[in-house]
Structure formats: structure tokens, C-alpha cells
Amino acid sequence: MERYQLFIDGKFCDAESGETRPTVNPGNEEPIALVPVAGKGDTRRAIEAARRSFDEGTWAGMSPKDRAAKLMKVFQILKDKEADIAELESKDGGSTIRKTTMMDAPVGIEHFRLLVELGGSLPTYEPLPWVDFPFVSWNFVNREPIGVCAGIIPWNFPFMMAVWKTAPALIMGNSIVLKPASDTPLTALELAKAIAEADLPPGVFNIVTGSGSVVGPELCTNPMVDKVALTGSTETGRNVMRMASDTVKKVTLELGGKSPTLVLEDADLDIAVDGALFGTFFHAGQVCESGTRCIVPASIYDKFMAKMVERIGHIKIGDPQDFETTMGPVVSKTQLDTVTGYIDIGLKEGANLVCGGRRPTHMEKGFFVEPTIFDGVRNDMRIAQEEIFGPVLSVIRYDEVDEAIRMANDSIYGLGGAVFSRDVPRAIDLAKRIRTGTVWINDYHLLNALAPFGGYKQSGVGRELGPHGLLEYTQVKHIHVDLTADRSKKFWYNYIFND
Numbered sequence: 267m268e269r270y271q272l273f274i275d276g277k278f279c280d281a282e283s284g285e286t287r288p289t290v291n292p293g294n295e296e297p298i299a300l301v302p303v304a305g306k307g308d309t310r311r312a313i314e315a316a317r318r319s320f321d322e323g324t325w326a327g328m329s330p331k332d333r334a335a336k337l338m339k340v341f342q343i344l345k346d347k348e349a350d351i352a353e354l355e356s357k358d359g360g361s362t363i364r365k366t367t368m369m370d371a372p373v374g375i376e377h378f379r380l381l382v383e384l385g386g387s388l389p390t391y392e393p394l395p396w397v398d399f400p401f402v403s404w405n406f407v408n409r410e411p412i413g414v415c416a417g418i419i420p421w422n423f424p425f426m427m428a429v430w431k432t433a434p435a436l437i438m439g440n441s442i443v444l445k446p447a448s449d450t451p452l453t454a455l456e457l458a459k460a461i462a463e464a465d466l467p468p469g470v471f472n473i474v475t476g477s478g479s480v481v482g483p484e485l486c487t488n489p490m491v492d493k494v495a496l497t498g499s500t501e502t503g504r505n506v507m508r509m510a511s512d513t514v515k516k517v518t519l520e521l522g523g524k525s526p527t528l529v530l531e532d533a534d535l536d537i538a539v540d541g542a543l544f545g546t547f548f549h550a551g552q553v554c555e556s557g558t559r560c561i562v563p564a565s566i567y568d569k570f571m572a573k574m575v576e577r578i579g580h581i582k583i584g585d586p587q588d589f590e591t592t593m594g595p596v597v598s599k600t601q602l603d604t605v606t607g608y609i610d611i612g613l614k615e616g617a618n619l620v621c622g623g624r625r626p627t628h629m630e631k632g633f634f635v636e637p638t639i640f641d642g643v644r645n646d647m648r649i650a651q652e653e654i655f656g657p658v659l660s661v662i663r664y665d666e667v668d669e670a671i672r673m674a675n676d677s678i679y680g681l682g683g684a685v686f687s688r689d690v691p692r693a694i695d696l697a698k699r700i701r702t703g704t705v706w707i708n709d710y711h712l713l714n715a716l717a718p719f720g721g722y723k724q725s726g727v728g729r730e731l732g733p734h735g736l737l738e739y740t741q742v743k744h745i746h747v748d749l750t751a752d753r754s755k756k757f758w759y760n761y762i763f764n765d
């Protein structure tokens with residue numbers, strides 16, 4: 267079994283305690299590799315290395331173009347390892363090999379390239395309006411890195427999330443300490459190997475695997491850390507924000523969701539039904555922007571539901587390493603218990619179980635649950651308000667579109683959502699009324715490395731991806747150059763001198 271190591275200050279090493287932990291394949295519950303369990307001391311060493319490397323300024327002081335050139339070497343190494351990353355991602359997190367081959371590995375690696383190229387091309391000099399009255403001055407903004415960033419990531423898209431934290435932090439000139447989720451550290455550790463091979467200055471990139479409750483608080487409270495970027499649950503987000511507040515760290519938080527899929531009467535039903543199913547059941551529902559509340563007009567309700575039940579039969583649940591499988595297990599026993607717990611809650615709340623709700627009978631091992639649909643759901647039920655993070659869809663009926671929008675927005679979350687309609691201008695108007703960070707029209711889940719992604723309300727703070735996301739890894743410095751040559755004409759001259 268492969269035994270992975272931490273990467274601190276340019277060197278691979280074990281945890282100080284020597285402790286390791288196996289990671290498990292959720293498809294068959296078999297261990298696949300050993301990973302160090304880092305403690306507070308290891309985390310502190312990683313933070314100190316990141317601090318020292320940032321303060322020395324080798325990386326931060328390079329031109330964005332030179333940093334991009336170094337990082338493109340990482341991209342090339344990742345590209346050569348694409349098939350291995352896809353396989354490892356599937357084994358570690360239970361994603362289908364279909365998904366990791368078509369998405370996690372190639373798209374994650376492509377996002378690395380796109381973020382590096384975009385970040386490398388953003389100007390560090392931003393002109394401000396010329397000031398010539400009453401005193402002539404030249405003003406501009408200098409974009410600077412923030413310093414030491416901590417990246418804390420979840421288990422649902424482990425490789426992609428490692429890329430989304432690492433590429434922006436590094437291209438904008440920061441140092442980073444990355445903490446993967448305990449259940450899925452392996453592909454982030456492969457990213458560390460690629461970075462080691464590309465020979466970045468020591469301390470610029472560090473990775474610490476260990477428990478969120480030990481490594482997390484150190485990253486969020488250590489005064490040497492300037493920024494924390496978390497993708498995780500809203501509960502962890504609140505915690506991180508609270509811990510980071512003592513030293514007033516910058517935070518970006520990508521948190522939970524309960525996103526609405528709004529179907530209009532004039533929607534192409536084939537596209538709307540498949541889109542709603544994809545929006546919910548992709549990666550067994552373990553996606554933060556999943557469209558877990560499908561809001562359907564009464565006038566087409568029966569037709570829509572009949573088609574949905576027919577189409578759900580085309581989702582093939584099974585061994586995630588089999589290319590024919592389109593839906594795998596959830597990530598862990600804990601997550602499986604959460605999901606089945608919510609199915610019980612839905613039944614107790616009086617929602618109608620249309621299909622699913624059990625363990626698939628043909629899977630003896632692994633953390634599997636059938637794709638599950640409830641209808642007759644009211645938006646105030648717990649299954650419509652709380653994030654389940656599993657393959658459970660709540661269908662809600664509406665009569666008037668204003669009522670549908672009210673329900674769509676009646677949530678503490680605001681991450682994603684969709685409108686399905688043939689009338690695109692109307693769909694755009696409605697998309698503007700949905701209070702979430704992304705709305706797809708006649709589509710779902712497609713994230714674009716050049717477009718901002720993030721949450722309204724309790725779905726998060728700040729944005730990732732695109733120029734908006736990259737600039738979250740910079741500080742804005744105003745530089746004012748006074749051009750008045752004559753001392754007596756300086757603006758301050760008469761304030762404290764009385765000559």
C-alpha cells in the first residue's frame with residue numbers, strides 16, 4: 267500500500283508523531299493508501315515555512331509572467347499524470363471513473379492552466395484618474411499578494427478543489443498551506459508531488475493532511491496566516507469565520523446550498539427533466555450547488571413527474587470503477603447515515619416517496635443509496651430547507667411564477683439554481699430575481715474557470731474563479747505621488763507651519 271507524506275518547506279516528511287491513517291475506497295470499503303495524521307506542530311511548521319518564503323519574497327517578487335512559466339511546468343506534469351489522477355480520484359472519493367475521466371482530472375488540470383494564464387495576465391498596475399487641481403498628483407493601485415493563505419477543502423471534488431485553492435493563491439504571488447479533507451487526501455497529495463517536481467521555491471506550497479478539528483483551528487488562528495479560503499459546510503464556515511476573526515484574517519468561504527431548479531410551463535420537457543435529474547443526482551448529489559429543490563408548475567406537473575420516474579431508471583448505480591456506472595456511492599458511512607436519516611425525516615414530514623429511498627439490493631458492500639425523489643414537498647419542510655448532500659430530490663408544485671420565485675428564495679442558502687424555459691429573455695429576467703451566485707438557463711452544474719462562482723446569503727463570502735476570484739488573493743494598495751515641486755505649495759504646508 268502506498269504511504270504518502272506531508273510536503274513542508276520543499277521537503278516530503280512524515281507527521282512528527284509518525285501516525286498514519288488509511289483512506290478507504292467508498293465503493294468496496296477497502297483501504298487504498300496510508301496518509302500522515304498531522305498535528306498542530308506539523309501545521310505550525312508548514313505555516314512558518316510559508317511565512318518565511320513569503321517574507322523572503324522570492325516568489326512574491328517574481329513577475330506574474332515568470333510565476334506563470336513555473337506553474338505551467340506543474341500543469342505539464344499534471345497533464346502527463348491525468349489518467350492516474352482520474353483513477354485515484356475515483357478510488358479515494360467514490361466518484362465514478364466516468365466522471366473522474368471526463369471531468370475531475372481533465373477539467374481540474376485545465377482549470378489549473380486557465381487560472382494560471384488569467385492570473386498571470388491581470389495587471390498589477392491599475393491607473394486612477396489624474397488629479398491636477400488644486401495639487402497635481404499621480405495615483406495608482408498596486409495589486410499585491412496577501413501573504414500566507416490557508417486552503418481548506420472538502421471531499422466531494424478533492425482534486426478540483428485543490429486546484430481552485432492552489433493555482434489562484436500561487437499565481438497571485440502568495441504562499442499556501444493546503445489541507446485536504448480527511449476522507450479524500452490522495453489527489454491533493456499527487457498535486458503536491460507535481461509541484462515538488464516543478465521545483466518552486468521551498469515553503470511556497472505546503473500540504474498538511476490531518477483532522478479538521480486539529481489542523482483547522484491552527485490554520486484559522488495562527489497570526490502568521492493572512493487569509494483562509496474554505497470550501498466546506500456552512501457550519502464549518504461559521505466556525506472558520508469566528509476563529510479567523512481574532513486576527514482579522516481575510517476569508518473566502520464556499521459553503522452549502524439548497525439550490526432551486528425552476529421549471530416553466532413552456533420548458534422543453536425532455537431537457538428540463540434530464541437537466542433536473544442531472545442537477546440533483548450528479549455525483550450522487552454530493553455537489554454544493556446541486557438543484558435539490560425542483561419547482562414545477564401545476565399545469566404540467568403530472569406529465570413532468572411521469573417522465574422523471576421513467577428517466578431516473580436510466581441512472582446506472584454500481585461499482586464506481588466500472589465505466590458503465592453513472593452513479594456511485596456516497597463518500598462514507600457517516601454521509602450514508604446522514605442521507606438515510608433525511609429520507610426518514612421526509613417520510614415523517616409527510617412527503618410522498620416517489621422512488622428510491624433504500625440501499626440498492628445489488629450492491630452488498632459500499633456506501634450506496636438509490637436516487638430518491640420526494641414529491642408533495644412543501645418548501646418549509648426540513649428536506650426542502652436543509653442540505654442533505656446526497657441523492658435526494660424534493661419536488662415542489664407551484665401555480666404562479668411569483669410564488670415559485672418566492673419559494674426559490676425562501677432559503678438560508680444562495681449558491682446555484684436553474685431556470686428551464688424556451689423563452690430565454692423571460693428566463694433571464696427570472697434568473698435575475700433568484701438570489702444566488704450562479705443561475706443556469708436550460709443547463710446545470712457547468713462551472714467556467716473564467717466566471718465567478720460563490721454564494722449569496724449563508725452559502726459563502728467572496729468568489730472563486732475568473733478575475734473576481736483571482737483578485738480575492740490580492741491586496742489593493744493605493745500609491746499617491748505628489749508632483750508639486752515647490753514645498754510652500756504642498757497641500758499640507760499651511761496646516762502645521764506658520765511661516
Ligand code: NAP
Pocket residue numbers: 418419420421422423445446447448449476477478479481482483486497498499500501502503505506519520521522523553554555653655681725726
Ligand atoms: P466540512 O466538514 O465542512 O469539511 C470541509 C473541510 O473543512 C475539510 O477539510 C474538513 O476537515 C475541514 N474542517 C472540519 N472542521 C474544521 C474546523 N473546525 N476548522 C477548520 N477546518 C475544518 O465539509 P465536508 O463534509 O467535507 O463537505 C461537504 C460540505 O461542503 C457540504 O455542506 C457542501 O455544500 C460544502 N461544499 C461547498 C462547496 C462550494 O463551493 N460552496 C463545494 C463543495 C462542498 P476534515 O475532513 O479533516 O474533517
Ligand code: MG
Pocket residue numbers: 289290291292357358359449450
Ligand atoms: Mg477515501
